Amino acid sequence: MNNTVKDDPQAWSTLGTNYLYRKPWLTMRQDTVQLPNGRVIDDYYIWEYPPWVNVLAVTPEQQFVLIRQYRHGIGRVNYELPAGVHDKQGESLLESAKRELHEETGYGGGRWSPLLELSPNPALQNNITSTWLAEGVELLGGQQLDATEEISVHLVSLDELRSIALDGSMLQALHVAPILKYLLTKKH
Incomplete structure (x- = not known):
């Protein structure tokens, strides 16, 4: 099933990544991202987990x-x-x-x-x-x-x-x- 709709928001661009914590069961990173409108977010946090x-x-x-x-x-x-x-x-x-x-x-x-x-x-x-x-x-x-x-x-x-x-x-x-x-x- 294609989940794309004509006026869907666009993906953000990742400008940089800084890993704050890396352990087998807990990994946290801080991304700097740019939104399609040009706005930059310097501290977007992501928890990384395996499937x-x-x-x-x-x-x-x-x-x-x-x-x-x-x-x-x-x-x-x-x-x-x-x-x-x-x-x-x-x-x-x-x-x-x-x-x-x-x-x-x-x-x-x-x-x-x-x-x-x-x-x-x-x-x-x-x-x-x-x-x-x-x-x-x-x-x-x-x-x-x-x-x-x-x-x-x-x-x-x-x-x-x-x-x-x-x-x-x-x-x-x-x-x-x-x-x-x-x-x-x-x-x-």
């Missing part, structure tokens, strides 16, 4: 594989989709999504297709989140969690998934949006 992947996984019994984990940023435990960072050299987004699902839940296999791409915050972040639909996944083994992860796995029905997405039990917008797309586009 993220999410998985909406469904078992052959039509149970959806969700996780719950503590998120220190908001100080709460909520439902989430299995998800992670695409950070392994040579790994495709699909391979990353499959790895994350297996590591966090023990589930895998099935038929995989792209579901949705979203920008977490297009004004201030440079990454895209890719969500994959994995249908017919099965339990292949145990979780393979990192030392800092504590994740519980939950199988929920379609009605429970709908409630979780709509009642505030899932706060991560990048997880709620693909569920809503699934609910709106799949015939149930």
Whole structure:
């Protein structure tokens, strides 16, 4: 789909970039940019992140594989989709999504297709989140969690998934949006 409209705003020109902070999980840069009207902004800040992947996984019994984990940023435990960072050299987004699902839940296999791409915050972040639909996944083994992860796995029905997405039990917008797309586009 072409998102260009006749009178669309034009892209800004980057006149300079200064990296303020560079760590594997947190990179911040300050750009000097020039708008099409000639105005210059000397301090436009961008957070750089690698791509993220999410998985909406469904078992052959039509149970959806969700996780719950503590998120220190908001100080709460909520439902989430299995998800992670695409950070392994040579790994495709699909391979990353499959790895994350297996590591966090023990589930895998099935038929995989792209579901949705979203920008977490297009004004201030440079990454895209890719969500994959994995249908017919099965339990292949145990979780393979990192030392800092504590994740519980939950199988929920379609009605429970709908409630979780709509009642505030899932706060991560990048997880709620693909569920809503699934609910709106799949015939149930």
